[in-house]
Amino acid sequence: MKLAEKMFAIDRRWVYLALGLAVLISLKIPFSIPIPISKEARNIYNFIDTLKAGDAVHLAIDYDPSTLAELHPMTLSILKQCFEKKIKVVVTALHQNGPAMAAAALDTAVARHAARSGEQMKNGVDYVFLGYKPYPALIILGMGQNYRIPFPTDYYGVPVDSLPMMKHIQNYDDVKAILNVSGTSATDYWISYGNGRYKVPLAIGVTGVMATDYYPYWQTGQIFGILGGLKGAAEYETLVGTPGKAVQGMKVQMVAHLIIIVFIIIGNIGYFAQRKKREQSV
Amino acid sequence: MDWPTTIATTVAALLTLAVFSFLYKDNPFYKFAEHLMVGVSAGYWVIILWYTVVIPKMWQPLEAGKWYYIIPIILGILMWARLNRKWQWVSRYPLAFYIGVSTGVAIPLEMKAKVIEQLNGSVDLVTTMYATQASGMTVVNNILILIGIIAALIYFFFSKAHTGATGSIAKFGIGVLMVGFGASFGFTVMARISLLIERLQFLLFEWLKWG
Incomplete structure (x- = not known):
C-alpha cells in the first residue's frame, strides 16, 4: 500500500489517540494564548x-x-x-x-x-x-x-x-x-x-x-x-x-485544532491520491 | 475532600472512562454507562415534572378549591387515550386544542421575529449605510452580506434553470452557503473539543488532583 493510500485509510482510533494526547499534554504544559475580545x-x-x-x-x-x-x-x-x-x-x-x-x-x-x-x-x-x-x-x-x-x-x-x-x-x-x-x-x-x-x-x-x-x-x-x-x-x-476553565481550555483548543487541521490535510492528500489513481486506471 | 464527595467524584470519573472506552470499540462498560444515563435522566425528569407540574399545577389548585382546573386536567388525561387503539380518537380533542392555541400564539410572533425582522435587517444594511454615512469596512461588509443573501436565495430559486447569469449567481450562492457551513463546522469542532477538554480537566484536576 502506498503512503497516500495509507494516509486515507488511517484508523480513526489513531486520530482519537492523537487528539487525546494533545489535549492531555497541552493541559499540563504551562503556556497561555491571547484571548481577543469580540x-x-x-x-x-x-x-x-x-x-x-x-x-x-x-x-x-x-x-x-x-x-x-x-x-x-x-x-x-x-x-x-x-x-x-x-x-x-x-x-x-x-x-x-x-x-x-x-x-x-x-x-x-x-x-x-x-x-x-x-x-x-x-x-x-x-x-x-x-x-x-x-x-x-x-x-x-x-x-x-x-x-x-x-x-x-x-x-x-x-x-x-x-x-x-x-x-x-x-x-x-x-x-x-x-x-x-x-x-x-x-x-x-x-x-x-x-x-x-x-x-x-x-x-x-x-x-x-x-x-x-x-x-x-x-x-x-x-x-x-x-x-x-x-x-x-x-x-x-x-x-x-x-481567567478560569474556559481560558485554560482555549490554549488546548488551539493545539487540538492544529492536530485536526493536520489530519484534514492528510485525509485530503490521501483522497486526491486515490482519485488520481482511479482516473489513471480508467 | 470529604468521603461522600470523593466517592461521587470517583463514580463520575469511572463513568467518564467507561464512555470514553467506546472510542476504542463498543463494550459492556460503555453500554452500562449509556443505559445508566438514560435511566437516571428519565427518572430525574419524572420527579422534576411531578414536583413542578403535577403538584403545583394540578393537585394544589384543586385542593385550594379552584375546580375549573379540572378542565385542563381532563384534557391532559384524554391525551393518554392514544395508548388504546379503540379510544385513541378521543385524544384528538386535546390535541386540536393544543395545536390551535400553539399555532395562534406562535405564528404571528415567529413570523415577526424570524421573517419580518430578518427582512428589515437586510434592508437596513443599505439604509443605515446612507443614514449613518458608514465608511470603510462597514460598507464593504454590508454590500458583501447583501450580495450573499441575494445569491444564496437565487440558489434556492428553482423556477428558472440555473444557466447563464442565474447559474453564475447561484454558484456564488453555493459559495456563500459553503462559507456558512464552514463556520458552523469550525464552531462544532470547537464545541466537541470543549467537551473533551472539560472531561480531561475533571479527570486530571478534580479526580486525580494532578497539578
Whole structure:
C-alpha cells in the first residue's frame, strides 16, 4: 500500500489517540494564548457594567450537563459581574435539567463571591431562583405579564411575594435585560417571545454548535450580544478578570485544532491520491 | 475532600472512562454507562415534572378549591387515550386544542421575529449605510452580506434553470452557503473539543488532583 493510500485509510482510533494526547499534554504544559475580545461579548459586559446597583437582570439558565463545559463558565462569569456590581439577578430554568445546573452555578458563584469579598449574597435579597416550568413559550409569555403567573413560588417553595427582591419586580419591565445561557432551543423562544413580544433587551450565551445560527439576530439587533461556545466563555472570563476553565481550555483548543487541521490535510492528500489513481486506471 | 464527595467524584470519573472506552470499540462498560444515563435522566425528569407540574399545577389548585382546573386536567388525561387503539380518537380533542392555541400564539410572533425582522435587517444594511454615512469596512461588509443573501436565495430559486447569469449567481450562492457551513463546522469542532477538554480537566484536576 502506498503512503497516500495509507494516509486515507488511517484508523480513526489513531486520530482519537492523537487528539487525546494533545489535549492531555497541552493541559499540563504551562503556556497561555491571547484571548481577543469580540464586540458581541464586550457589548454584554458593557451593558451590565453600566447598570446601577440595585438594577435587576434576568438570567435564564437553559442547559444541561452535556453542554456544561462551554456554558457553565459563562454563567459563573456573568453572576460574578452581577454580584460585584450589586445587580439583582432573577434566575429561571426552562430545560428539565436546568434547575440542577442553575442551583450549582448559584452555589458556586455565591461561595466564590464570599471568598473574594467576604460578603454573603442572599437568596431572595440579592438573587432569586424561580426554578423550572415546562413549555418555554408559554412560560416566557407568562413571565412577561407577571413572574408570579408561572412561578407563584421560587425553586425552594417560598412564595415569590414574600421575597424582598421581588417586591419591585413584576415582569420584564422591571428587569434591564434577559441574559439567556442556553444549549437548547429555548433561545429561539426567548428571541421570538421574550424580545419579539415584549421588546426586552436580550443577550445570549450559546454552545459553539448553535452560535452561527444566532448571528443573524445579532446583525438585526434582536439580541445585543452573543457569547459563542468556549471562546465566548473565555472572552467573558477575561472581561470579568477571572481567567478560569474556559481560558485554560482555549490554549488546548488551539493545539487540538492544529492536530485536526493536520489530519484534514492528510485525509485530503490521501483522497486526491486515490482519485488520481482511479482516473489513471480508467 | 470529604468521603461522600470523593466517592461521587470517583463514580463520575469511572463513568467518564467507561464512555470514553467506546472510542476504542463498543463494550459492556460503555453500554452500562449509556443505559445508566438514560435511566437516571428519565427518572430525574419524572420527579422534576411531578414536583413542578403535577403538584403545583394540578393537585394544589384543586385542593385550594379552584375546580375549573379540572378542565385542563381532563384534557391532559384524554391525551393518554392514544395508548388504546379503540379510544385513541378521543385524544384528538386535546390535541386540536393544543395545536390551535400553539399555532395562534406562535405564528404571528415567529413570523415577526424570524421573517419580518430578518427582512428589515437586510434592508437596513443599505439604509443605515446612507443614514449613518458608514465608511470603510462597514460598507464593504454590508454590500458583501447583501450580495450573499441575494445569491444564496437565487440558489434556492428553482423556477428558472440555473444557466447563464442565474447559474453564475447561484454558484456564488453555493459559495456563500459553503462559507456558512464552514463556520458552523469550525464552531462544532470547537464545541466537541470543549467537551473533551472539560472531561480531561475533571479527570486530571478534580479526580486525580494532578497539578
